[in-house]
Amino acid sequence: MACGVVAFGVGSYATSRLSQDISPVLERKPSGNRPSFKSQYADRDTMLKAVAEIRDILGDDAVSVDQDDLEEHGYSEWSTSNSDEVSAVVKVCARHKVPMIPYGAGSSVEGNFSSPYSGICIDLSGMQKIIAFHQDDMDVVVQAGVNWTNLNEEIKESGLFLPLDPSPTALIGGMVATNCSGTNALRYGTMKDYVVNLTVVLADGSIIKTRHRPRKTSAGYNLNSLFTGSEGTLGIVTEATLKLAIIPDSFSVATATFPTIRAAADAATKMIRSGVPLAALELMDDAQMGVVNKNGGAGGRMWGEKTTLFLKFSGTKDSVEDNVRLARHVAKALRCNTFEAATDQKEMDSLWAARKQALWASLAIRPEGTQIWSTDVAVPISRMAELILEASKERAEKLGLFTSVLGHVGDGNFHQMVMYDPRSPEQVQATKEYVEIMMEKAIEMEGTVSGEHGIGLGKKHCLLKELGPETIGLMKAMKNTLDPM
Amino acid sequence: MACGVVAFGVGSYATSRLSQDISPVLERKPSGNRPSFKSQYADRDTMLKAVAEIRDILGDDAVSVDQDDLEEHGYSEWSTSNSDEVSAVVKVCARHKVPMIPYGAGSSVEGNFSSPYSGICIDLSGMQKIIAFHQDDMDVVVQAGVNWTNLNEEIKESGLFLPLDPSPTALIGGMVATNCSGTNALRYGTMKDYVVNLTVVLADGSIIKTRHRPRKTSAGYNLNSLFTGSEGTLGIVTEATLKLAIIPDSFSVATATFPTIRAAADAATKMIRSGVPLAALELMDDAQMGVVNKNGGAGGRMWGEKTTLFLKFSGTKDSVEDNVRLARHVAKALRCNTFEAATDQKEMDSLWAARKQALWASLAIRPEGTQIWSTDVAVPISRMAELILEASKERAEKLGLFTSVLGHVGDGNFHQMVMYDPRSPEQVQATKEYVEIMMEKAIEMEGTVSGEHGIGLGKKHCLLKELGPETIGLMKAMKNTLDPM
Numbered sequence: 001m002a003c004g005v006v007a008f009g010v011g012s013y014a015t016s017r018l019s020q021d022i023s024p025v026l027e028r029k030p031s032g033n034r035p036s037f038k039s040q041y042a043d044r045d046t047m048l049k050a051v052a053e054i055r056d057i058l059g060d061d062a063v064s065v066d067q068d069d070l071e072e073h074g075y076s077e078w079s080t081s082n083s084d085e086v087s088a089v090v091k092v093c094a095r096h097k098v099p100m101i102p103y104g105a106g107s108s109v110e111g112n113f114s115s116p117y118s119g120i121c122i123d124l125s126g127m128q129k130i131i132a133f134h135q136d137d138m139d140v141v142v143q144a145g146v147n148w149t150n151l152n153e154e155i156k157e158s159g160l161f162l163p164l165d166p167s168p169t170a171l172i173g174g175m176v177a178t179n180c181s182g183t184n185a186l187r188y189g190t191m192k193d194y195v196v197n198l199t200v201v202l203a204d205g206s207i208i209k210t211r212h213r214p215r216k217t218s219a220g221y222n223l224n225s226l227f228t229g230s231e232g233t234l235g236i237v238t239e240a241t242l243k244l245a246i247i248p249d250s251f252s253v254a255t256a257t258f259p260t261i262r263a264a265a266d267a268a269t270k271m272i273r274s275g276v277p278l279a280a281l282e283l284m285d286d287a288q289m290g291v292v293n294k295n296g297g298a299g300g301r302m303w304g305e306k307t308t309l310f311l312k313f314s315g316t317k318d319s320v321e322d323n324v325r326l327a328r329h330v331a332k333a334l335r336c337n338t339f340e341a342a343t344d345q346k347e348m349d350s351l352w353a354a355r356k357q358a359l360w361a362s363l364a365i366r367p368e369g370t371q372i373w374s375t376d377v378a379v380p381i382s383r384m385a386e387l388i389l390e391a392s393k394e395r396a397e398k399l400g401l402f403t404s405v406l407g408h409v410g411d412g413n414f415h416q417m418v419m420y421d422p423r424s425p426e427q428v429q430a431t432k433e434y435v436e437i438m439m440e441k442a443i444e445m446e447g448t449v450s451g452e453h454g455i456g457l458g459k460k461h462c463l464l465k466e467l468g469p470e471t472i473g474l475m476k477a478m479k480n481t482l483d484p485m
Numbered sequence: 486m487a488c489g490v491v492a493f494g495v496g497s498y499a500t501s502r503l504s505q506d507i508s509p510v511l512e513r514k515p516s517g518n519r520p521s522f523k524s525q526y527a528d529r530d531t532m533l534k535a536v537a538e539i540r541d542i543l544g545d546d547a548v549s550v551d552q553d554d555l556e557e558h559g560y561s562e563w564s565t566s567n568s569d570e571v572s573a574v575v576k577v578c579a580r581h582k583v584p585m586i587p588y589g590a591g592s593s594v595e596g597n598f599s600s601p602y603s604g605i606c607i608d609l610s611g612m613q614k615i616i617a618f619h620q621d622d623m624d625v626v627v628q629a630g631v632n633w634t635n636l637n638e639e640i641k642e643s644g645l646f647l648p649l650d651p652s653p654t655a656l657i658g659g660m661v662a663t664n665c666s667g668t669n670a671l672r673y674g675t676m677k678d679y680v681v682n683l684t685v686v687l688a689d690g691s692i693i694k695t696r697h698r699p700r701k702t703s704a705g706y707n708l709n710s711l712f713t714g715s716e717g718t719l720g721i722v723t724e725a726t727l728k729l730a731i732i733p734d735s736f737s738v739a740t741a742t743f744p745t746i747r748a749a750a751d752a753a754t755k756m757i758r759s760g761v762p763l764a765a766l767e768l769m770d771d772a773q774m775g776v777v778n779k780n781g782g783a784g785g786r787m788w789g790e791k792t793t794l795f796l797k798f799s800g801t802k803d804s805v806e807d808n809v810r811l812a813r814h815v816a817k818a819l820r821c822n823t824f825e826a827a828t829d830q831k832e833m834d835s836l837w838a839a840r841k842q843a844l845w846a847s848l849a850i851r852p853e854g855t856q857i858w859s860t861d862v863a864v865p866i867s868r869m870a871e872l873i874l875e876a877s878k879e880r881a882e883k884l885g886l887f888t889s890v891l892g893h894v895g896d897g898n899f900h901q902m903v904m905y906d907p908r909s910p911e912q913v914q915a916t917k918e919y920v921e922i923m924m925e926k927a928i929e930m931e932g933t934v935s936g937e938h939g940i941g942l943g944k945k946h947c948l949l950k951e952l953g954p955e956t957i958g959l960m961k962a963m964k965n966t967l968d969p970m
Contacts, residue, residue: 136754136867137897159758179703190701192710193678208955213931214863216675216896218664218714218939220948221960225677225710229703246760269621273644275731277800315762316811319804326801378699382621411701412622446698454703463705470693474967475706481966482959 040485041117042098050096050120057088083199083207083238086122090236091205093120097485100203102232104145104174107167109374110456112178112231122236124173130154131239139196139213141241144173160244163188166452173237178454179229183280183355186410187314188245190452195224199239203483213241226478231454234482248314251279252324253351254341256331257306261285261393261405264307265385267334268409271311272381276326277319280312281410282355285388288362288404288417292354295361299353306337309409310355358406362417370421373431375438378413379447387441392416395437399430413451440465525970526602527583535581535605542573568684568692568723571607575721576690578605582970585688587717589630589659592652594859595941597663597716607721609658615639616724624681624698626726629658645729648673651937658722663939664714668765668840671757671895672799673730675937677713684724685712688968698726711963716939719967733799736764737809738836739826741816742791746770746878746890749792750870752819753894756796757866761811762804765797766895767840770873773847773889773902777839780846784838791822794894795840843891847902855906858916860923863898864932872926877901880922884915898936925950 042050055063093100099119106113115121127145134140135158142151149168152161165182166175174180176198181190197211200223210223227234258264261283268281284292289305292298311327313320324341331339342348362372379387388405396403396418407414416438420431439449439462449455449462464472527535540548578585584604591598600606612630619625620643627636634653637646650667651660659665661683666675682696685708695708712719743749746768753766769777775790777783796812798805809826816824827833847857864872873890881888881903892899901923905916924934924947934940934947949957 134865134867137865138757139865159760179707181701181703185701189674189678190703192707193674202959206955208959209953210956212928212933212951213865214897214933214936215866216666216670216863216893216898216936217933218666218675218861218937219933219935219944220714220940220952220957221719221963222664222677222707222710222714223956223959225707229705229707234706246758249760273623273731275644275734275801277804315804316760316807318807319762319800322801322803322807376703378701380619380622380624380698381700382619408701412699413701443697448697448699448702448704450704451699451701452703455705459704466697467705468694470691471695471708472705474687474693474708477966478706478963481962 104171110458112456192228196241200235250317252313256336262385279314282310283407283409285405299350373418375416376453377442378451381412383445589656595943597941680709681726685720735802737798738833741821747870764799767795768892768894770890784835858903860901861938862927863936866897868930
């Protein structure tokens, strides 16, 4: 039993409005939104016919139209160990013009798996096989439903790992779809940097493999990067060969506090420019540190409520020590308030705990019934402090919103957690306005509305603003080539 | 004066049959090949009409139909400081169905700028402006004709550099077009990893910018990677914003010799797996070391004629020393014959000299009139020794060809230098056969026919074998969408 199909998926944007790390666990609930049936696609009767055909091919257990399944986002388990059965389902859907929505962990946050025109949800979360592990080539071939933390657990004896760091629940297919990253991106890059090849079922049901298995190539168009980040809109990724990295011998963690966001952001830039090799460089503002304290602290201690940089180091034992020394030197020269470096594993865990638990702390301390909206803008690094301060902190105060900042500052990408009460039309309105302005400012600053979560339905209108009609026109032409319906 | 147009380009595969590093300087000569005029494209009279129209737009000096220009590959200098004039030329060509061939340094080696159906060669080598250098954001905006060594010279005071390492003559546009790399790829990746955004003139003359300027993004389809490596077939790159990396504080170099290629390749794999951070990991076989000696040595010394690994280290002073120690430990454990590490800059230059001068040595010692064919396969690392030995060394001996190996072994990518006399039909035949078999074996081993040089005209037939008709079909559909003619 490997993947699943749901007729009439109703996954909606509203059900997935939280940050990647938290929404699947805490916020999944049925939405009242009902999909419409758009005229160019199948009507309800035709969809039922398609469902019957898929039942014939895959058997009764493979398909669900159960209301609970549908309300959650719609799926049941069905069987395939390869891409052929996905292809069979797609062919039926294509013939009947039934919209298809690939589905994995459901942990994306921008309505990436919504089905605004109804359709059939193809759930790949059952495709959990590690097909081949080539230790000597430092790659692994996996099905789309493999969970990345399970994968890393499975292969850890080899000294290799997949160095992405999205939501712990994320599955490979979705990680490819959103070009995910996380705190490790500064050192290791994003998902696109780990894709050696993909097996993709196209919109007509044909199956392609983007490439062979070389680590480096200049042969033909880069279809890997075309599908990576395409959010399931160009085809359904069923298998991936992924590069692996070496698990470093040694790690360390340090934190440095600064009087202002600007001072911290400047220090982050200078730290990178100084050539200190960092494994991660994260920022939390005073509000976010306050949230951690309000939740009882983290790592067995309370924290100074100052803007804090979290630094991670990795490498050989000696080079890690060397790099911590260098980072301390740079931070001190930039007049940090405090600089703490871990001297053993316990201190390391303790220092990183505040960063690790930040999202959970935000969720835990919010008043009952409130929700958290997480932005995901990324700008050229030199503009980050300005964006956080002007577009963000000041404006939030004016609008009466509580916000806090959690940033992958080494990449100029940060998340603003906006707390709001969905029962208050004023707060919903203020939050929406706030998020829109953040995105507009990011675009003005030559940035992007999405550093790592993708566009989904939630930010479609912004993508047009960001890229302009010509570039969007080209993207549409490509979409139309790969999926003419 | 910024770029150039040539009517009736006759650049042919035969003129560019040498390695990227050497062909432009030593091997450029007119080819006897004359292009054909294919029925779907403009005939000679229509082309002349297009040329006249371009003259009207850009002035007489901008266009050349001079025989010398044409024979070299066809170009003259004309003026533009932005993409608008390229767009104007493209619009005229599109209206008259005149094939267009973008041209940069002419240092590609697979017929990438051939014009089999005649047409107009658009030379971007005059577009040499560094448009903006954003030190704080660690990026630079450049025109397509900027030479990468000039760029690095220009910005070196900032402590930043573009860490690609192709032919010293290469220009940014061509580097994007072939997704170039070189000896630094192990540590820094390939060109696609440095593209923040591209300005591209499409086949109809419209101008798009792929993205804003964030270092990280998940917004929309990855057009950067689509154009990078597309060899000018999807549009003409006129400008690029490129990520820069930090120039390391400190470097070192070591060499290790091994009794066999297999032993060296195994050591290379184990070196990487051991987690020693290497800046480069190159392999030269006994034959290639012999070539260096035959040319009088390199770095002021003669060399052991054994398969040799060249290791480069970079980072902080302490970490470099640490890493050299580790590498020595690993190499010794794997029974290397010798391990030499540089202790100062002079020794470093001396040790790296054999690697650096390898291609020039091959050219210098070849008998007069002979040429060198450089293959560019890449395979999963574990298969590399097998490919070199079985498909390569043995077969070359059987065919009576002198070959030597120069490998980016950390990426499983290597170049086989095949020496042949173009006046001998037997040798030409044997070389072609040999190269074909190499490529077929690489494909059998899940590899690629091109690790870094691209496909051009030279390897078109192999790309079909490598990727299969479905995947090529998708690539063709995309080509057809972006450039329907």
